[in-house]
Amino acid sequence: MSAIKQKRSGSKAGRPVLRAAHAQSWLSKQHLFPKMVSFTEVLPGVPRVLFVEFLDATGQQLPVSNGFVVLAPRTFIRVTFSAPVSQAFFFLTACWVKFFQPSQLIGFEVVDPPQRTIRFVWDVPPGIRNSLFIFGCSESICGRPEIFLVMSRS
Numbered sequence: 160m161s162a163i164k165q166k167r168s169g170s171k172a173g174r175p176v177l178r179a180a181h182a183q184s185w186l187s188k189q190h191l192f193p194k195m196v197s198f199t200e201v202l203p204g205v206p207r208v209l210f211v212e213f214l215d216a217t218g219q220q221l222p223v224s225n226g227f228v229v230l231a232p233r234t235f236i237r238v239t240f241s242a243p244v245s246q247a248f249f250f251l252t253a254c255w256v257k258f259f260q261p262s263q264l265i266g267f268e269v270v271d272p273p274q275r276t277i278r279f280v281w282d283v284p285p286g287i288r289n290s291l292f293i294f295g296c297s298e299s300i301c302g303r304p305e306i307f308l309v310m311s312r313s
Contacts, residue, residue, distance in 0.1 A: 206295040208305040210239040227308040230287065236279045240302070243273035244295035249281070252290045254308070262292070273297065287311040 213221040215231040222229050238247060247268045253260040268277050277295065287310055294304035 204242050204297060205300055206244045206297050206302040207241040208238060208293055208295070208302065209241050211293060211305065211307065212237040213307075213309075224310075227288070227310040230281075230283045230309055230311050232283055232312070234281045234283050236281060236293070238277045238279070238293055238295070240275050240277070240295045242297060243275050244277065244297055244302075245270060245273040246296040247277040247279065248292075248294055248296070249279055250292040250304070251287070251309075252292060254288070254290045265291075283311050285311050 212235075213228045213230065214235040214237065215221055216233050216235070218235075221231060221234065236249070240247075248264065249266045250262045251265045252262040265281060266279055268279055270277065289309060291307045291309045292304040293307070294302050296302070
């Protein structure tokens, strides 16, 4: 019972107190919570983003500056998934802001038949310095989004 300390004073004397530093190890030892399993381990065929290319109008790869992809005014995004997808979604979310701002759907692609590679053309507005979420969906399930820091050219 190293993770649990007995309270010796106060109105609730004798009740165990769980310290935050030891809570997770105690809970896992007590088997109160089973091992967390990713849904990609349970469900085969969940589309994962494997590779993303940010290209300019000439097909050249866009530069990265301080972890941000520097977007061209017209950016081509090519995404390769682990499994065929019928839909791909592209969301833009503000980062480092004081107040909540909802995500903005900047585009989606629907393909028939499902494909592993999706291409999206984005006319980038000025002043972008946000996070871009990309994910794909098969006929029955959507995969986890991949996040990229993006900014428009000054």
